[in-house]
Amino acid sequence: MNTVNIVKISYRSLGRNKLRSFLTMLGIIIGVAAVIAMLAIGEGASNAVKEQIAGLGTNMLIVFPFASTQGGVHYQAGTTSRLKEGDVTAIREQCPAVEYVTPITRVVTQIIAGSENWRTNVFGAYPNYEKIRNWPVSSGSYFTEQDERDAAKVCLIGQTVAQNLFGAGSVPIGETIQIRNLPFKIIGVLSPKGQNANGDDQDDIVIAPFSTVQRKLEGSIYAGAIFASAISSAAVPVAGQEITQLLRDRHKLRPWDPNDFTVRTQTEIASTADATTKTMTLLLASIAGISLIVGGIGIMNIMLVSVTERTREIGIRMAVGARGGDVLTQFLIEALTLSFAGGLIGIVIGVLTSEFVSNLQKWPIIISPESIGLAFTFAAIIGIFFGWYPARKAANLNPIDALRYE
Amino acid sequence: MAGSIISVKHLVKIYKMGDFEVHALRGINLDIEAREFVAIMGASGSGKSTFMNIVGCLDTQTSGEYLLDGVDVGKMDKDELARLRNLRLGFVFQAFNLLPRTTALENVELPLLYSNKLSSAQRREKAMEALDAVGLGDRSEHYSSQLSGGQQQRVAIARSLVNDPVVILADEPTGNLDTRTSVEVMEIFQKLNARGITVVLVTHETGIAQFAERNVVFTDGKINRVITVADRKIASEELPKIPVLLDEMES
Ligand SMILES: Nc1ncnc2c1ncn2[C@@H]1O[C@H](COP(=O)(O)OP(=O)(O)O)[C@@H](O)[C@H]1O
Ligand SMILES: [Mg+2]
Numbered sequence: 017m018n019t020v021n022i023v024k025i026s027y028r029s030l031g032r033n034k035l036r037s038f039l040t041m042l043g044i045i046i047g048v049a050a051v052i053a054m055l056a057i058g059e060g061a062s063n064a065v066k067e068q069i070a071g072l073g074t075n076m077l078i079v080f081p082f083a084s085t086q087g088g089v090h091y092q093a094g095t096t097s098r099l100k101e102g103d104v105t106a107i108r109e110q111c112p113a114v115e116y117v118t119p120i121t122r123v124v125t126q127i128i129a130g131s132e133n134w135r136t137n138v139f140g141a142y143p144n145y146e147k148i149r150n151w152p153v154s155s156g157s158y159f160t161e162q163d164e165r166d167a168a169k170v171c172l173i174g175q176t177v178a179q180n181l182f183g184a185g186s187v188p189i190g191e192t193i194q195i196r197n198l199p200f201k202i203i204g205v206l207s208p209k210g211q212n213a214n215g216d217d218q219d220d221i222v223i224a225p226f227s228t229v230q231r232k233l234e235g236s237i238y239a240g241a242i243f244a245s246a247i248s249s250a251a252v253p254v255a256g257q258e259i260t261q262l263l264r265d266r267h268k269l270r271p272w273d274p275n276d277f278t279v280r281t282q283t284e285i286a287s288t289a290d291a292t293t294k295t296m297t298l299l300l301a302s303i304a305g306i307s308l309i310v311g312g313i314g315i316m317n318i319m320l321v322s323v324t325e326r327t328r329e330i331g332i333r334m335a336v337g338a339r340g341g342d343v344l345t346q347f348l349i350e351a352l353t354l355s356f357a358g359g360l361i362g363i364v365i366g367v368l369t370s371e372f373v374s375n376l377q378k379w380p381i382i383i384s385p386e387s388i389g390l391a392f393t394f395a396a397i398i399g400i401f402f403g404w405y406p407a408r409k410a411a412n413l414n415p416i417d418a419l420r421y422e
Numbered sequence: 423m424a425g426s427i428i429s430v431k432h433l434v435k436i437y438k439m440g441d442f443e444v445h446a447l448r449g450i451n452l453d454i455e456a457r458e459f460v461a462i463m464g465a466s467g468s469g470k471s472t473f474m475n476i477v478g479c480l481d482t483q484t485s486g487e488y489l490l491d492g493v494d495v496g497k498m499d500k501d502e503l504a505r506l507r508n509l510r511l512g513f514v515f516q517a518f519n520l521l522p523r524t525t526a527l528e529n530v531e532l533p534l535l536y537s538n539k540l541s542s543a544q545r546r547e548k549a550m551e552a553l554d555a556v557g558l559g560d561r562s563e564h565y566s567s568q569l570s571g572g573q574q575q576r577v578a579i580a581r582s583l584v585n586d587p588v589v590i591l592a593d594e595p596t597g598n599l600d601t602r603t604s605v606e607v608m609e610i611f612q613k614l615n616a617r618g619i620t621v622v623l624v625t626h627e628t629g630i631a632q633f634a635e636r637n638v639v640f641t642d643g644k645i646n647r648v649i650t651v652a653d654r655k656i657a658s659e660e661l662p663k664i665p666v667l668l669d670e671m672e673s
Contacts, residue, residue: 018538025535032523325522332519335480336533336581337508339501415507416480419519 022342026349029329033322040318041358044395047311048362049369051304051391052383056370058300060381062293067210075115075249076148077256079103079242079263080278098238099277101226103266107244110262113255115247118142119239121229127222128194129181136177138195138222140229141243148245156189156204159225167227171195172204174219193222196233200224252281308391312398319402323410324422330410331418340411344404351403355396362395363388426453426489427589427620428477433486435472435643446472448643449486454622456588459615461631462624464640470624471593473640477622478513478591479503491588508537512582514592518574520566520581526553527562530580537585552580556610572603579610589620596630602664608633609657633657 030037081099104119121140126133143158159170182188192199209218246255256279263277330343374381410418435447446469454460462470475481488495520529530549553559556576566574582590596604615621631637637649
């Protein structure tokens, strides 16, 4: 067999039937591009959700100083449902499943640096807030236990605050800001955390020692909330039970009294979000699957519609001396060419579409090599199969039967 | 019979259509000598095409023997038959069977592409020679759809002769053509025959059969009689007698 000639024959045939070649490629292009774009956008989205969840902190529990709502009714057990620092100490000492625990207090106030001012949240917390929320500094360092004991006027600022008071890209370590007319020294800038699930900017924050905020800014003996972390994610439910029992004892609730506080665990949030992500991935996978099937059917249709014409063509070729192998090789080369060209164009269009959507949606897309490989392989297999199969059938006929085919 | 280019004995072809059988050939015995010009005649359905297809190696017989140049074709596999069609035989169909959207030259080149040996320049040269031989040298870049029926049939003849076959088989080559164009096509066949190529041609027109040396008449899958043509017509002599006026509209 003269392969050079067969290659020549294949390309002549593709060039002669431009519309058919184009339509065949179109099926492959659409299938490949749709799968790549769908999977890239889907994976990007679910990754964004996962990051947000991870950003909430590891193994975290939050104790709120109010009763939970049940069936729409808000249980208010008296007026004294307040969390105190003593509760925090008790949790740290008596709950083995709890690793770190800190009281949290929050003041919303204007802060001033030179001529700039900015309204933000000032949080008071222990230094272990870093561990509980899994939130390191990007420069400088956290305050220390000593700062906590001394109620030192030091603070960490979030990226948004740093930008608004000192300009983009600045590292204002050592600068002083005024909070309610008290000077606070900036000892660290927090790493960026982005938006939380509610869309709030988590970087719009100042963190200072709990004692400082409580005594010098707030003048209160209560904590707005307690953040704790369990020793492992498996221990989160146990930690929740331990905290609940301990606080009920400390708050002297009788067995029939409802809780005057609420323990929320991160696992509840995480599992909901996880389920959402899984649903989303499934949805996108189905869309990708459907795209592939639609693209595949497109390819198949074009191939099958042209079978009559092509069977006659095969008859003519065999009548002038083509062997079955020559014909099959020609059809394989044609199918390979169309599948590969279509696949490559599809990859380009798929990637461009993904980037475009990502720019619109402001979340990073993830184009995995697997999705490209999957889409390309599938399209190539369909293209090659439907190019090869009818040709194989026709090449097995007597030339005269192929010529008579209708 | 030794020396015959085509020799068939007891050739039988049965088409099976479910439980139903069509006996298209019921035992054909025929020898055709090298360089002969034979016309096969007979009513529609008498088995002419079936016979030609088997002789042209486009189909296989149910039983019987077919020797081409002394070689038993029945014992050949598909690839050997393809080689035979490519190098030894040329086939001309009533329906032309040119590749669509393809130039005359590329159609004529087609058999050469499957026979390997030539460079593209040599291939082009041979194809142009064949087109010149059928008087279409100036139409080489025309697509089939841009050619008249007679011109398409001449392209098909050029394709059949491009690989220097021993035998050209033509199944009602003039069936779709008017009188003058038919005689022009017969002129080409007589020229090729004079060059030493055996020509076997199917026609149901007695006028066309007169251009052959021998007429074989089929009836119902059998040879009814064989006639040697007494006053054979020469196409180049007949052409001037046919009025041109009508035909100018065709080309
Ligand atoms: N592919 C086929 N399948 C079934 N019957 C066929 C086929 N080809 C031809 N026949 C039958 O065989 C007989 C001979 O046909 P054919 O050789 O085409 O005759 P002719 O060319 O002389 O008109 C006819 O009865 C025809 O119907
Ligand atoms: Mg016929």
